[in-house]
Amino acid sequence: MFVEGVSLSDENVELILRDLIDLYGYDFTNYSRASIKRRILRLMSNDRFLSFAEFRYRLKNDPEYFKRFVEQITVNVTEMFRDVQFYKTLREVVLPVLATKPIIRIWHAGCSTGEEVYSMAILLAETNLLDKSLLYATDINPAVLEKVRAGIFPLAQMKQYSENYIASGGKKDFSSYYTAQYNAAKFDETLGKKIVLATHNLVSDGSFNEFQLILCRNVMIYFDKPLQDRALRLFYESLEMLGYLALGSKETLKFTDISAMFRQVENREKIWKKVM
Amino acid sequence: MAARFDLLVIGGSAGSLSVVMKIIPLLKPSLNLATVIVFHRKQSDDSALIEVLAGRTDCRVKEADDKDDLLPAHIYVAPADYHVLIEKNKTITLDFSEKINYSRPSIDLSFDSAAEVYGPRLACLLLSGANADGVDGLLSAKRQGAFIMVQNPSTAEVPYMPQQAVEKVSCDLLIDPDNLKEFLAAILE
Known part of the structure; x- marks a missing residue:
């Protein structure tokens, strides 16, 4: 090297x-x-x-x-509203289904510094679902969870995030969600109040709740096949029937042990529904 | 006739697509060679790029997926915004870690990790481009016995990247896109 x-x-x-x-x-x-x-x-x-x-x-x-x-x-590279079609699909296909539930539990497995968790909180706020939602954000690395708690991200990224947000179907002024302080953007505390933080290791820890939606994006690309299968089995066991599993843009359930139990959303975004 | 390498890794940035279009028709399946192409590019044009390349070769062209086996007569194109690493068991690992030299995918990383696995059975080719990506990877690949080819900077649309390589790495062959006989001979010899 x-x-x-x-x-x-x-x-x-x-x-x-x-x-x-x-x-x-x-x-x-x-x-x-x-x-x-x-x-x-x-x-x-x-x-x-x-x-x-x-x-x-x-x-x-x-x-x-x-x-x-x-x-x-551990790799801690993440963005808000990365892959705009993915977020558009969450907004237009997945959230309307979750809206029918009395309480919505979402698990961000391998959440890193939390940019995706806050993106999800914004989607939930805009669809009036945040009040009945809980966002469980877990990572193997305790240091990143402190950053999720703070909800502070680099101000220099906001232009890109704002463009992503608009392209994914966001209608508001993105800057209304944060206050700029020096080089940082501090996100509105109402977005963070439904986030539950915990360390969780996909290698060794088990299921801890039942969810309607699990997101684990660009985490399993660092795992070998047996560990990928373990993590996917854990997600399967942690999802409600008809719950959704969302993966990164280069990840797939194809050729995995659990693929038969899931059906991919119609537009082929990397979101699967548990059907068995 | 089979190539004397098992893997060819091509790295290119601005001005490199037209050169790749000239090279891949020469990569006949009978060469028994796997190829990885690492382009710096925007995210939007993935499937169009694969189609354009597939129309120029009898090899199977696909965007590299995580855990893909590196097979002969296949051409794997690095997906936009992911690094492509090569594992000891000759599979691909995608990696979404920090950019290197402002680049993801990083040509350096692919040259380097391929050389660790393939050593002298690897050929590297660095093409036209505007940044310094690729040079460190070539240096490392050279140390590990790989065969190093660089586009002659005088033929490059954007000469900066191959020029850096020529100045810093002892290259085995400079290639001219309008005369690829030597390139093919080097692959076969």
């Missing part, structure tokens, strides 16, 4: 992954090796470790550094 000044063999990666299981109970062995190796290298380089031995020693003996490892190794 081309990261300047550090090297990392496949055996080194296996050692690290083994240490994490033994010492911290975190199992990354079913993560895509190419991605995780690159991210470990990036971390070693950013934190200026001179050797693998030094890096491994620190990780094994410093629980604070382990926290940093989890924060840095």
